[in-house]
Amino acid sequence: MEPKTCFHCGLDAADSEIIYDEKSFCCQGCKTVYEIFSDNDLTSYYELQNAPGTTPKDVEGKYNFLDNAKIVESLLEFNDDNTQIVSLYIPHIHCSSCIWVLENLNKLNPAISSSMVNFGKKTVRITYNTNQISLKALVQLLSRIGYEPFISLDDYSVGKKNIDRSLIYKLGVAGFAFGNIMFLSFPEYFQVDEFWLEQFKPLFRWLMFSFSLPVVFYSAQDYFISAYKGLKSGILNIDVPIALGAAVLFIRSTAEIILDLGTGFFDSLAGLIFFLLLGKFFQQKTYSFLSFERDYKSYFPIGITKITAEGDEISIQVYDIKKGDRLLIRNEELIPVDCILINGRARIDYSFVTGESEAVSKQSGNKLYAGGKQVEGSIEVDVLKSVEQSYLTQLWSNDVFNINKEDAFTTLTNTISKRFTLAILSIAIIATAYWLVNDSSKAMNVFTAVLIIACPCAIALAAPFTLGNILRIFGKQKFYAKNASVIEQLAQINTIIFDKTGTITANKETSIEYEGAQLSSDEEVFLKSTLRNSNHPLSRSLYTLLNEHDIVTIENYQEHIGKGISAQHNKDSIKIGSGAFVGHTSEGKSLITAVHVSTNNKYKGRFTFYNRYRKGLSKLFNQLKPSYDLVILSGDNSGEEKNLTKLLPAKTKLLFNQKPEDKLEYIKHHQNSGAKVLMIGDGLNDAGAIAQSDVGVAISENVNVFSPACDAILDASNFTLLYDFIKASKSAIKIIKWSFVLSLIYNCIGLYFAVTGQLLPVIAAILMPLSSISIVVFTTLCTNFVGKKIHDKVEKT
Template sequence: MSNNIKQTKCFHCGDACAKEIIQSDKKSFCCFGCKTVYELFSENDLSSYYDLQASPGGIPKEIEGKYDFLTQQNIIEKLLEFNDETTQIVTLYIPHIHCSSCIWILENLHKLKPEISDSQVNFGKKTVRITYNTTTFSLKEAVLLLSKIGYEPYISLDDYATGKNKINRTLIYKLGIAGFAFGNVMFLSFPEYFQVSGFWIEHYKPLFRWLMFAFSLPVVFYAAQDYFISAFKGLRAKLLNIDVPIALGILVLFVRSSVEIIFDLGSGFFDSLTGLVFFLLLGKFFQQKTYNFLSFERDYKSYFPIAVTRINKGKETPIQVYDIEKGNRLLIRNEELIPVDGILINGNAAIDYSFVTGESETVQKLAGDKVFAGGKQTSGIIEIEAIKSVEQSYLTQLWSNAVFDKNKEESFTTLTNAISKHFTITVLSIAFISTIFWLWFDASKAINVFTAVLIIACPCAIALAAPFTFGNLLRIFGKLKFYVKNASVLEQLATINTIIFDKTGTITSNQKSTANYEGEQLSIAEATLLKNTLRGSNHPLSRTLYNILDEQNIVTLDHFEEHVGKGMSACYHEENIKVGAAKFVGFQEESTVLNTTVHISTNETYKGKYTFYNKYRKGVSKLFNKLKKAYDLAILSGDNEGERENLKKLLPSKTKLIFNQKPNDKLEYIKYHQAEGAKVLMIGDGLNDAGALAQSNVGIVVSENVNVFSPACDAILDASKFNQLDTYLKASKSAIKIIQWSFVLSFIYNSIGLYFAITGQLAPVIAAILMPLSSISIVVFTTVCTSFLGRKLK
């Protein structure tokens, strides 16, 4: 019976049923906890969890009373990133996340608890971001649910309070143990290296050999366990990942060395074994530290260009959000994102938290209510008082939320994946063929050859090339006021063949445009209402006209509504106003009128119009002439054809000019051309162009001093750098070339190393030293090249 228990594995977690076998539904479990989780999944139609990977679960722990502290409001507030009357959002660190099954079950928590509306896993960081309804569910219940299904979160209030990243101390411990063992094994190997005879041979040789064996045990079974676990999971899922050849090499070295010690055939290869693991971990530690140093997410936040208007002594001035301090009074216009948590001072707050919660329902707030960062104001102007400074990492998370770019990511294969797809199987084939050859001609060299091949051909350099190249370029772009969301956007920029521009606010400058008024003189009340209506909008024409008009008293509008692509309507006391297109305000415009115009009507009576004379951005003509050599160019404008002749003179002859385009028309235009094979870059102002920006392969928003932040875009370009767009596109293509050259260098390294390994001239320990050195050289190469590229951009 006892042998049967040892041989039986738990259906849920995969551990051996060492104490007892618990049967349920013709399946075996090691404990009642695993059985309970299985039944829970089965009852809620989540049994597919076991289809993705066999025995993927963790053993649930008894945690009675452990999380009682999560009932204290002051602690909950520290942990939550969003909290209103009905919805809370928390991001929890889950150490047990390790495979596709983990991701699948954690992103289907809503099936276990309907109160959970959304859960998103970040596999790299081992976190899950949970959105839940607070009326019938709590943070404590969420944590208990995760623990019940074997995914107990790690909660450290110090980490949440300081915002510091968790350090992987386990890697440091493993590196220390491997280094200690390697040093001692090398020391114990000296007598045999120098072929000491006599007293050594008679008394201490067996002792030293068994000591080397003992030192190798924690190295193989603890320090190197990540390679075995990763390889095993890959093989179980019928995948050959890059850890398979490494794990195989370590295993072969250990088995061969142990056999030699046990049967007194020799001293084995324990020096090579411990050295291999030590240098592998040293390379991994170096990669982690260097990549953390270059991390885009931590470094770019100080350059992030979201601007907001601060009210100080009645004066309105735009500031960047990281300059916001506690107690600042902020003006939030229609369609603007709230950058910090604050208290509503005045205005009609109708806040859309869909960027944060996924729920598109607007929430009404009254003066004195708390409002949260990430909400978008949808009903005119509000004023808030900041109750904390900006957490840039939160806005980064919002911009990088997978909800807003899933389709783009799924349809794009990265360069690294494309090149390294068949790498492992090639390496294994070379290793086995060369080993068989040496077994035939000189069996004493076979084990060394097999191990050296697996080590020297480790694809670490290939895996590092893209992250380091793109990571460094993202930082350089940030310093040059081009703020790109992630590395995938840079890679997609290099594939673009079509560029589509919006006109107003994109190739024209809001700050330099002028406007003439034609029509009936506005009364003081009407002028005040017009100024305050424009004050609430972020449309480029609204901002331009607002800056042109005389100062008026600031009033809180009773009603404000912005109709995308048409105009705005507002009322104050008994006065009503409409501002926008002629048809919107009830005026039949003559078909011969070609200039850009904004019409005004008050109390259903037409008053007049402002005619705009555009000032194009500096260097537009030169920029388009450079771009036409490599790209198809088009202008999609919502305005009429008044600027067609000017644009014909200004832009290259092959530029397509299309006017009177509504937001949906722009989206459909892009979709049509994508269906024809075009890779589209859309450049717009971020408000009316949100749909087109989201539909395009890459969407860039051009930002003036006041900016509507939109997760629909992939990058934000400072307006002052608009004429340098071509250099950024060239740099993206250069980054791809740098990565390709890195692959060439890696291939040369591997070819030379494989020659010496296959011919039996390379010891495994030397291969283990060379492998991290090759990785370091790739990192240095990509960093130097991207830095040189950055200097050229400047």
């Protein structure tokens, strides 16, 4: 590189006079990027190509359209005050180094608060301060470090029209070359002396060499790059033996035609790459299919309250929301769509979206974004666009809400793959050394065949395909797990903790009786209007019971967790909750579930709730009890203890009067004693306990209290299938282990033939993807069998 050319981007650096590490840079930005790469041992980035950070000459004016506020608004996921969030499609993401660079953009510019890469979709989701950096400047920064985003202006969508077809192109090139090389090799295969004249041998051999070049340097480049990156980082990944085998074949074959020793193994080399890519293409298509079904089935079974044109309030599922609908968002509810505030005082907590916990106030006419949570009473909004489940799924999977719940089995898979690769390399070297001594003509074939036949791809595929299919099956039965690690953790739990109200009780079947002074018409309107803001199961049940009234505007609404709610209307005040909260202390400690009411500090009476437990509850607990410690943690009093004792198995722990912080501490204490805890709650008052548990499941019954803290959502209608879901998770782990065993048997057989010199490299290349496909078929059939048993049980019930 010329001394006055920027080492990072390749632009003219003659006038900058910025020298660092004996290298010239055109600006401080390029110098900073180089420093970051250097400090984190990522300077191999510059070995991929000359000046990999090159800024295209037309970039300077290419993104002028991002000065248009309307276009920028259409690209943003979130835009509020000083914070904007955008997801950009970046085709150049190809390895772990790319992920590191893009997830450390905050080191390049402090205005960027966070960036997360979705490697499968090649997107990066960036949160940044709009007062310090614009979207245009952000895109130019990405382009400057070699990661230019693709932005489609046809419909102002990001990356939707660009499909990565590189694997198809590489597969096509390898297939074309393989066919032609095989054709050119036929004369020698069949020893056709009449045709295979001496003057044509060099021509045909050099043609085969020419056809092999695009195979090695284009079709196989991903294997070489991955192996290099792995070795650079001190990791023996599964591409190391593949790259080594291909390199040996190419070098040996090239040497043979140069020295006129033979035709080499170009046919085996092209066949190897072709069949490897064919297997990779099959895996990609199959996994994309599973992912598509997973995304399609990941509609959360949470509901939202829709206000009809007649003024009625009906509960609908979130994916039924349409543009123009009027929605009621209650206190602590998540806003599922982008919308306009119409009525009410909005205090929105966007911490689920931006990580900032401070709530912001909004006025009528302001735009509200999906993912925000209303934290002060209820509001009415008009929908701007229908719900995007992919966005909610992304929000749900945000690393902000992960508390290091280990993915232990994935670690086991990686460990096995690394040891497997090391063992195969050792066997290949030993076997080659043996044949060099005894029959040198077989040595190269043996070395290559061993490396190819024993590739640990089948082992690496077992877990993702098994768990991916289980996720899809669970989704069909309305159990929505966040990711594959939830299935693994679910298989390891030994303690199950249940909340009572709204979890093991059915809100729709609860009966309520009122005792006390007659409520006036105004007081009943005030009571119903206040309850309308709350999402607590008792509040929702009581709200449904009260007569229809015109709703009045509530002021100073406050929800006191574990105690009750309070509000004001004009000069009147109301309190709803426990007896102590509303100021009722005349009677002794009550053992019944009741909601007390006082207006203007004057006690009025109480609503007594008679719980109806979910059908099949006793049977479910009897299924779980032999294998798990069962606990009921309830914030209610112990009035239901006798009923629960009769209903549930002996030695089921029952703990009452538990505040949310008590539940969290109880779980933490048992985890410190070695317990693996599954917590099942309603997702509202139990949010802390659900987040603390090893697996947290939120029960949903058409109530929009979804929290990103939970690991799974279970539709209340399939609550009694909990045992079957846990059992299926254990079966999934067994399927993975059996896949490991099958792969080991296959490799032992294949290695025997390879080591003894009875297996040609091209045959090994055919068998290798077939082994991977066989593992995929095995795991799919087994998981479908597990899913069928769950489906059959649902059909019977």
